[in-house]
């Protein structure tokens with residue numbers, strides 16, 4: 563399977579990069595990530611060009627990585643700066659360096675053409691993140707733990723344009739029986755997908771009722787935004803029945819933006835980074851802890867379903883899969899990502915000017 567390459571993918575939480583070497587495979591490519599002495603992140607292919615020992619088995623020496631076998635040493639741009647036992651560094655001794663940026667508390671890597679890496683293309687559809695910083699934030703933030711899922715990333719993204727699964731997979735946290743028969747609406751603007759559903763005058767989701775403590779029914783919304791190939795923001799919440807459906811009206815209710823960043827590890831496994839932004843109890847660490855705990859439960863439920871589907875795909879025993887009305891988001895998403903990948907591949911096969919060797923670290 564081909565992946566979209568010319569885009570930013572999250573490789574790690576910022577705090578996963580400490581003062582040593584950190585190995586992580588993305589899009590099937592093994593990376594070694596580290597910080598230089600100024601704290602700037604860097605990413606190299608995790609292979610020594612001498613005997614292929616993964617560089618992550620070596621040591622970080624200042625701003626450079628020393629191979630753990632014979633000490634070839636590479637800087638953050640992948641250039642060899644030392645070859646022990648000889649005066650001259652072999653001209654071919656270099657390692658591929660990946661453009662890197664730090665954004666939204668995470669380290670992002672650009673696995674495609676380094677010439678096209680541009681921090682202006684980092685995900686910028688989350689103004690609430692900036693409003694969640696500082697001493698009196700308008701939005702509260704809780705971050706989930708790094709989550710590994712043994713399923714193709716598109717199984718995860720189609721789960722994130724699918725409000726209909728919530729009643730069946732997450733009855734204790736996010737779902738309620740009242741939503742089951744309400745159809746979803748799918749719209750698309752450019753490459754961005756939006757799948758929505760309003761469930762009117764019915765009980766709140768368990769996760770919100772804990773904080774909203776509404777005496778009776780609520781109107782609840784689910785807005786599933788998907789930014790291809792693999793970033794999802796689920797805007798959900800509740801307010802008193804009969805209120806408007808506008809953005810301002812939703813802000814007046816209890817509102818959570820559940821943010822998901824999915825990075826293919828391989829064709830059958832995915833790195834999953836997630837956090838939530840909420841407009842209530844913004845500075846209460848106990849509420850942050852509780853929301854994280856509830857989403858850990860919910861996402862473990864998704865993980866169990868998706869890993870079982872990934873396993874079943876190896877031996878489907880089914881000739882043709884049934885399509886349901888709720889699949890409109892998934893169909894559009896897969897079609898959109900397939901087109902983006904085809905366009906990228908078509909552009910690759912066109913004659914281009916020779917790539918120059920560039921400083922591949924993008925300042926941000």
Ligand code: FES
Pocket residue numbers: 610611612613614615629630631632633634
């Ligand atoms: S394998 Fe890296 S220096 Fe020999």
Ligand SMILES: [Fe+2]
Pocket residue numbers: 721727728731732860864
């Ligand atoms: Fe789910």
